[in-house]
Amino acid sequence: MSVTTRTGPPEATKMSAHEVTVRYGDARAIRGVSMAIRDRRVTSLIGPSGCGKTTFLRSLNRLNDGVDGARLEGRILLDGQDIYAPGIDPVAVRRRVGMVFQRANPFPRSVFENVAFGLRIAGERDAQRIARRVEESLRAAALWDEVKDRLDESALALSGGQQQRLCIARAVAVKPEVLLMDEPASAVDPIATAKIEELIRELRSDYTIVIVTHNMHQAARVSDYTAFFNLGELIEFDETERLFTRPSVPRTEDYITGRFG
Amino acid sequence: MSADREPQRRSHAAPPRGLGFRTPRSHRLVEFVIAVVAVGALAALLAIVVFVAREALPLLWEPGSLADLVVPRRWAGYDGPALAWQPVGAEPKLNVVPLLVGTLKVTVLTMLVSAPLGVACAIYVAKLAPRGLREWLKPAIEVLAAVPSVVLGFFALVAIADVVEATLGLTYRLNGLVAALGLSLAVVPVVFTISEDALSSVPRSLEEAALALGARRWQVVLRVIVPAALPGLASAVLLGLGRAAGETMIVLMASGNAAVVRLLDPTSSVRTVTATIAGELGEVAQGDRHWRVLFLLGLLLLALTWGLQRLGALVISRLRRRWSAENA
Numbered sequence: 280m281s282v283t284t285r286t287g288p289p290e291a292t293k294m295s296a297h298e299v300t301v302r303y304g305d306a307r308a309i310r311g312v313s314m315a316i317r318d319r320r321v322t323s324l325i326g327p328s329g330c331g332k333t334t335f336l337r338s339l340n341r342l343n344d345g346v347d348g349a350r351l352e353g354r355i356l357l358d359g360q361d362i363y364a365p366g367i368d369p370v371a372v373r374r375r376v377g378m379v380f381q382r383a384n385p386f387p388r389s390v391f392e393n394v395a396f397g398l399r400i401a402g403e404r405d406a407q408r409i410a411r412r413v414e415e416s417l418r419a420a421a422l423w424d425e426v427k428d429r430l431d432e433s434a435l436a437l438s439g440g441q442q443q444r445l446c447i448a449r450a451v452a453v454k455p456e457v458l459l460m461d462e463p464a465s466a467v468d469p470i471a472t473a474k475i476e477e478l479i480r481e482l483r484s485d486y487t488i489v490i491v492t493h494n495m496h497q498a499a500r501v502s503d504y505t506a507f508f509n510l511g512e513l514i515e516f517d518e519t520e521r522l523f524t525r526p527s528v529p530r531t532e533d534y535i536t537g538r539f540g
Numbered sequence: 541m542s543a544d545r546e547p548q549r550r551s552h553a554a555p556p557r558g559l560g561f562r563t564p565r566s567h568r569l570v571e572f573v574i575a576v577v578a579v580g581a582l583a584a585l586l587a588i589v590v591f592v593a594r595e596a597l598p599l600l601w602e603p604g605s606l607a608d609l610v611v612p613r614r615w616a617g618y619d620g621p622a623l624a625w626q627p628v629g630a631e632p633k634l635n636v637v638p639l640l641v642g643t644l645k646v647t648v649l650t651m652l653v654s655a656p657l658g659v660a661c662a663i664y665v666a667k668l669a670p671r672g673l674r675e676w677l678k679p680a681i682e683v684l685a686a687v688p689s690v691v692l693g694f695f696a697l698v699a700i701a702d703v704v705e706a707t708l709g710l711t712y713r714l715n716g717l718v719a720a721l722g723l724s725l726a727v728v729p730v731v732f733t734i735s736e737d738a739l740s741s742v743p744r745s746l747e748e749a750a751l752a753l754g755a756r757r758w759q760v761v762l763r764v765i766v767p768a769a770l771p772g773l774a775s776a777v778l779l780g781l782g783r784a785a786g787e788t789m790i791v792l793m794a795s796g797n798a799a800v801v802r803l804l805d806p807t808s809s810v811r812t813v814t815a816t817i818a819g820e821l822g823e824v825a826q827g828d829r830h831w832r833v834l835f836l837l838g839l840l841l842l843a844l845t846w847g848l849q850r851l852g853a854l855v856i857s858r859l860r861r862r863w864s865a866e867n868a
Contacts, residue, residue: 342752347671374754384745387768397753400763446749453753 293318293457293487294339294376299353301334301343308334311353312513314506316457321479321488323498323519326508327539332491335508336459339489340376341369357457374401377455381462383442385434385449390426393434393445397453412452420448421478440471447478451486458482460490464497476501495535499523507531592842595835604829609636609836625799625811627820627830634833638799640840642716642810646791649720649806650727650784655777657724658731662776665732666739667761678736685729693793696722701794708807712796716810719795723787731780738772739765771855778852782845788814813837 294316301308309331324332343349354361362372394413417423422444464472479501506516515531526532612621624633701718750760796809824830
């Protein structure tokens with residue numbers, strides 16, 4: 280577990296997709312998606328249900344590998360290296376590209392063990408180092424003050440919003456470079472949503488974040504770049520401010536002004 | 541069901557005049573039939589317990605020492621006190637301890653084989669095997685559960701006994717180990733089926749959480765799925781244990797049936813409680829002391845399997861509560 284070294288200036292491209300097409304069996308989920316994800320910026324993926332934004336997100340850390348019948352064409356680069364090239368270990372990719380899911384999915388264990396899980400499976404044995412990293416991660420997820428006295432309690436006893444921040448802490452604990460978030464605030468109440476959004480803005484200085492959201496206001500609030508997906512295709516990708524104020528594609532304008540979706 | 545009925549009742553809160561509140565007759569009839577069937581099942585169970593107990597209880601007041609049933613005694617022609625089950629002869633020896641030892645020994649041996657094997661198969665089939673292989677393996681193992689136990693007993697008697705005899709160089713061909721291996725053929729599918737269910741019902745979201753943290757396949761299985769399914773796996777083993785203790789035909793055919801009291805020697809012949817009842821009840825005079833002791837054995841067996849069942853149910857309910865806590 281060495282300290283992650285960051286390369287290039289902040290505006291550098293961290294990940295990029297080149298003509299990415301994903302099929303589940305015969306059904307095509309996304310087609311010919313090409314876009315760049317900037318280093319230490321927040322990129323949000325928006326679009327109506329079933330538009331392929333989650334599929335695209337999950338292909339960024341090869342999580343679709345485990346789905347029966349899923350196939351990917353095209354290339355996805357992480358720091359210039361094709362993560363789907365033969366001989367690439369998907370586990371190594373996932374250690375660098377972490378993920379937070381739509382529904383909080385803490386393990387049925389203690390708060391502490393949830394955050395320590397990633398470190399333990401990576402072979403970390405030093406109890407002090409683990410304890411230190413757990414605290415750091417919980418602080419980074421703005422959860423430390425709420426759980427510091429109940430680290431040994433079951434994670435399932437936390438509230439929904441706390442569970443989701445615990446999942447963020449768990450993802451951050453292994454120090455990934457990229458953090459993928461699949462509608463992280465869709466299953467929690469507005470106050471918890473506000474906390475998670477604030478957290479995303481804070482994490483932005485250390486992590487490259489890609490967030491899927493169905494909430495356009497959320498995309499506008501938290502992200503630097505926004506990609507609009509529809510029917511499996513990337514319709515428009517731009518700086519968030521420009522995409523929301525001066526979209527160049529009529530389809531995008533229709534969506535963000537609420538004419539469909 | 542009551543949740544379904546609640547809103548319906550509310551919608552009938554103010555019925556038009558002349559429309560009664562009575563449930564239609566046809567519905568009442570259906571509910572009555574269901575109740576009769578349910579009560580019938582319970583009554584049958586109760587009747588079994590009462591019948592078995594009625595035959596066993598006179599042991600308490602009829603002539604003959606109760607202590608002789610459990611305590612070693614120096615029988616005529618014996619060098620010292622012994623636990624013996626020799627119900628036929630000038631002096632019937634009806635000590636149940638050798639039979640309990642036999643059942644305990646066969647059951648423990650069976651579970652030592654079946655529990656790890658059944659759970660390991662389930663882990664492989666549920667979580668590690670490629671999809672195509674899983675679709676073959678699962679029904680294949682489950683079909684084993686449908687093989688009549690007399691066929692398994694025959695197989696143990698002929699095939700397993702040969703292999704064990706040749707491998708270990710034994711004097712007595714039929715023994716506890718052979719019976720336990722034969723019994724495992726019946727118990728592994730039970731453990732497998734329930735374990736496989738428990739493992740498959742661990743939410744996929746937990747698996748993905750672990751994968752996204754950089755866990756390897758085996759780490760996901762051993763550190764996330766198995767711990768989460770542990771209560772289910774425990775109840776699988778308990779149900780297998782119940783099957784092992786209650787199974788009759790396989791042990792009757794393959795165990796050698798001599799009531800030898802050697803708890804720690806797996807290769808001595810054993811006589812189990814079930815095989816004794818099956819083998820002797822048809823040839824004993826009704827109302828005889830021997831007859832009564834066989835029913836006492838039946839009662840013990842009933843209590844044992846019932847206890848295991850309760851334990852299993854307890855474990856399952858704990859499993860359910862654990863997952864519902866997550867969904868809350």
